[in-house]
Amino acid sequence: MKITVVGGGYVGLVSGACLADLGHDVTIIDTVSAKVDMINSKKPPIYEKGLLDILKRTVGKNLTASTKYENVSESDVSLICVGTPPKKDGSANLDYIKSAAASIGEELKKKSEKYHVVAVKSTVPPGTTEGIVKTTVLEYSGRNDEDVGFSMNPEFLREGLAVEDFMHPDRIVIGSSDKRAGDVIEQMYEKLNGDVLHTGITAAEMIKYTSNAFLATKISFSNEIGNICKSLSIDVYEVMKGVGMDHRISPYFLNAGAGFGGSCFPKDVSALVSLAEEKDQNPILLKSVLDVNKTQPLKMTEILKSRLCSLKNKKIAVLGLAFKDNTDDIRDSRSIPVIEALILEEADVFAFDPMASDNMKNIYPEINYCKTALEALKDAEGCLVMTEWPEFSKLNDEFNQMKSKIIIEGRHILTIDEKEGICW
Incomplete structure (x- = not known):
């Protein structure tokens, strides 16, 4: 397949490189020319275990990077992997999402007969793919949703182990509004062995947020218990070892400590809180997760x-x-x-x-x-x-x-x- 990856950041670069390693013809688009030059020189602009080796194998063969969208109209799939940084109120900034959708639409306008699927990999609030990406792409392309399909295909990559997670996924979630678009995305992963789950688009968007929020909750919960244990002179690691032996709980993400960070958990939990409040919900538990994480270090x-x-x-x-x-x-x-x-x-x-x-x-x-x-x-x-x-x-x-x-x-x-x- 011919695949265009919009965004050469952490998710886009790892996804694009791994898809190329699976044999697809991949173009990564990024607005930062220095980053594009590094990728084309087989030098990863970020550190990720195994990424350098993949770039050495694929760049110049079936992986390239560009600042232009010209390959979109020739590709089968466009993956949107741009950032969704938090605004001051904690909600997700979707400006890059809309800009990417508009650029994809403008390029698709040049070739109307080829079926194309636009899939979102960026973490976005439920309703974004259909409410922003789909409407923007169709508006700028002048096409209809019969020859342009849309999908939400969230990533579940751990930094430091992203290549391993991509190549050996525990699940591949494909949200789509029609079977044809979902089948195209599934075909993209046909060489991988992860369980495939087909859902609606908004459900797929929510799966990503919920997964990160739950893992963050386990961490803050463990830290709360750890603080109590310390006041009682109890080793929280002994406690959590016993707790984690329960198969309903599992031992993962129960390590008490200084809290969570990174590009996903703080941003995604904050965005979910903001989304809930927009719907007149008061997510008390999620707010507490963030409060514990703020004070813990x-x-x-x-x-x-x-x-x-x-x-x-x-x-x-x-x-x-x-x-x-x-x-x-x-x-x-x-x-x-x-x-x-x-x-x-x-x-x-x-x-x-x-x-x-x-x-x-x-x-x-x-x-x-x-x-x-x-x-x-x-x-x-x-x-x-x-x-x-x-x-x-x-x-x-x-x-x-x-x-x-x-x-x-x-x-x-x-x-x-x-x-x-x-x-x-």
């Missing part, structure tokens, strides 16, 4: 301050800047509010992350960035561990270089004895 600086009395002019090591391991993504990283709090307390912050330091410099250029964990720890009077990088679990003698060995961890990864957990 600050408990680390509170504990640290209680141990040191004052943080002013004291060297504090922050290990981990990315929102999770195996990525350089700092979006809504729990280290951001922690660093902000340390700066307000006038601490001297020395940070280390294996991948994300350059990205964090764009937010906090004033703090010190170290090339190794040892450099950050040497003569530090306190240490906060924010990201579950596997290499942090191997640190041992490095902590002996601290001036005072006060170590607070937010990810339950350290193997040393002299540490304190945020909620255990």
Whole structure:
């Protein structure tokens, strides 16, 4: 199949590259020429395990990137993978969605006889595909919905494991208003073994939001329980191990800690809250999920301050800047509010992350960035561990270089004895 992917960001690049690796002829469209040049040079603009190898195999063969939409009219499917960043009120900004739909429509106008499916992979509020994408594409193309099909095909990719998740999905959700469009999208994935679920378009949109909201809820719930356990001197990890053995609950996303971040959970839960309020619903539980996540990381600086009395002019090591391991993504990283709090307390912050330091410099250029964990720890009077990088679990003698060995961890990864957990 010939596939056009609109958006060369995280979802678009991974999806486009993996579809090309499956044998499809793929063009990725992005407005940033520097990003397009990197892709065409077989250099991924983001870090994702396995992505570089795929680009080496496919670019110049059946994968290319462009700033123009000219390949849309020749393709069988257009996948919309543009961003839906949050507005100030928490609702999803759909400007990029509408712009992509208009550009696709303008290009489809040039060739009216070829059946084409427009599928949305971006996370969008229910009603967006039919209410914005479909109406915009048909308006700009001058065509009707008999020769242009529409689908919602949400992604379920974990950063750091996105290639693995795409190639070995646990489910492929295809929302469509007619069988023909849904069959085309299913054909696109015919080489994969994931279970396929066909739904209505709005149901598919809601599945994505609900999945992320539920996982975020499990995390905030675990953190609430962890805070209670800490006050009772109970190890929350022992508790959650027992809880997770219940097959109705499962052990996943029950790790208490500093909370969730990244490009999906905070944004999507906020958007779902906003959507509910638009419909005169009061999503109390979802609001609480966000409230717990907002205050949870600050408990680390509170504990640290209680141990040191004052943080002013004291060297504090922050290990981990990315929102999770195996990525350089700092979006809504729990280290951001922690660093902000340390700066307000006038601490001297020395940070280390294996991948994300350059990205964090764009937010906090004033703090010190170290090339190794040892450099950050040497003569530090306190240490906060924010990201579950596997290499942090191997640190041992490095902590002996601290001036005072006060170590607070937010990810339950350290193997040393002299540490304190945020909620255990």
